[in-house]
Amino acid sequence: MNPLLAIIKKEIKEVLRDKNTLFGVILLPIILFPMLGLFVSSLIQPEVEEIQQIDVAVLNLDAGTIAKEILSNDTVRxxxxxxxxxxxxLNNLNIHTESDAVEYMKSNTSLRLLLIFPENFSFCIRNQIIAIIEAYYFIHENIPMQEDTxxxxxxxxxxxSIISTYIIQNINPNANPVFIQNPISALPVTVYRGKEYKGVPPGMLAGVFSFQIMFAPMIILLLIMLIMNSTAMSVASEKEQKTxxxxLTLPVKRTTLLLGKIIGAVIISILGLISYIVGFKFYIDSIMHSAYEEVFVAESITSLFTLSDIVFIIIVTFISLLTNALIGIIIGTFSEDTKSAGTITGVLFGPIFAISFLLPFAILRTPSMLTIIGVSLIPFVSPVIAIFMLLAREYLLFVIIIAIMIVEFIILLFTTAKIYTTEKILTLRIKLRRKRSEA
Amino acid sequence: MKYVVDVEDLVKFFGKIRAVDGISFQVHEGEIFGLIGPNGAGKTTTLRILATLLIPTSGHARIYGYDVVEDAEKVRYIISYLPEDAGAYNRLTGWDYLQFMASFVAKNKKELEQMVKEGAELSGLGDRLRDLIKTYSKGMKRRLVLARALMVRPKVAILDEPTAGLDIIHAVHVRNIIREYARKYGITVVLSSHNMLEVEYICDRVAIINKGKIVAEGTPKELKEEYNAENLEEVFIRVIKNESPTSHN
Known part of the structure; x- marks a missing residue:
């Protein structure tokens, strides 16, 4: 008979028969995701108000004179x-075509907004027809986070408002008031990673991408919590049930016992993951459909992750899961029973979630290699930063973070195996108690 | 004569506390050997060392010639250990539990089924084995975990307080099983107990342990004669009071 299989089977059976765990796995996403969505959106929004000066590139293709008159007017400026x-x-920089203007904007990272006055601008204004101005928005960052919606x-x-004033003062003060109020209309074009998204405002695109950017780290963090809780509870429950x-005296290698617990926890986490994805999708569908139906049009245009990104994310997730399974086992070893293990993991989850989610976002605003590496030493934060680095195409940093994660995993594996293969698994708690009583 | 269990000058410290203080004893093949002593005497620590759970500070313990520290994995194939407060997985049924435990020892499915069947009979729990363990009484749990320890027919069974906390009916059941099973299959048993009458009934030989040291050793009959006592309880009290065996002659 295969002892490893027996342990894995037992671990899964025990968890699936625990109503509390099942309840937590299903209920958590319903509570957590809406809160998180609100929190992150409030984190991204305030940046908008801080912009003091906006440089706007303008390409004037107007065959008439009105656009030129407005744009060169000192009072208007x-x-x-x-x-x-x-x-x-841009015409003053010897740029006269739309494609040249787009190329110029792509290479000039200090400029984000380009307005193109169409060839028929003067004709439209004179004939009280709404002129369509193409409003290009260029996202220069690899990770669109701070786009001004x-x-x-x-x-x-x-x-x-300037054109309206111009119409009243210079063209026809008795023009149709509806036209005067809305002489122009914008066609948004968002440019990201060289691709043009016609009709998609930057805020919407950033929203779609933010969702994608947040989704992977969020799932990883939830999995981390699940697996940590699962292994901590598994070991603590062995203590509580006096098993x-x-x-430990069964004819099986202690490392096999350890492996069985880890694999069992990974399987439970994957089951949990499926629940989370279903819950998350349900939540996103319900709020997005009511508010931003067009987001799904934009979402269908592109996906932020390439196939290789997804493969790397799976690798990051897997290493992180194993590491945190070991952390859970260590927590379980120090705990007297499931209640204290639950308390320790419960206390840890808040800071883990906050640190792992906020720190990478904060770091991305002022990225420095040393800070990123330093923060990546925290086991819960490293997978989130690794994913951000992957998306930011910072491959060197990504590799460094993966290396850090692997080293941490090996250290923890060695520590946990040491605890499991010696009497420490039984005596560690005793030592702690004594220290407490001495204190 | 061949020693199955050979303990030699065993010492175990927990910090500054000397839990076991240089004890030595031997157990023969097929023998039921009892360690008796007051609380904190070092019985459980000794059994835990034999079960490869704790590492002695000094001294040696060997089972079938295998050192419990150096050859711990080999020792685990020979022994079956029943801790004093052993529990079972509450969210498994009795059947699940026996199957889980048998899967570490059984070489094939047939052997596993045979072991589980034997475990079920030993436990005497009948149809209740289909229920979750969390619904069992303390006595039922103890019968289950004892059945688990014996169903694998170990060469050496290490049983720490096998009847602790059980009512008389469950205690008698457990006692009979240990005795009958050990005799039937030639299993060597090392057990600890507070219950002197129980030890007298089950054990071929006993060692009285006090403050980490063995203070008397022999068959129940020998000890009773030596201390001129009617039963082991009297022997125990006299030994613990540090009375000389000759003072009663």
């Missing part, structure tokens, strides 16, 4: 400057 908008007329509408509102001593 002053008014826009007061609103924090500085126009950079309001920037296009803010700039266009200012320009719209550990018997188990």
């Amino acid at each position: 002053q008014a826009l400057n007061q609103s924090g908008i500085r126009l950079i007329i 309001q920037i296009i509408s803010y700039v266009l509102e200012q320009i719209k 550990l001593e018997t188990l």
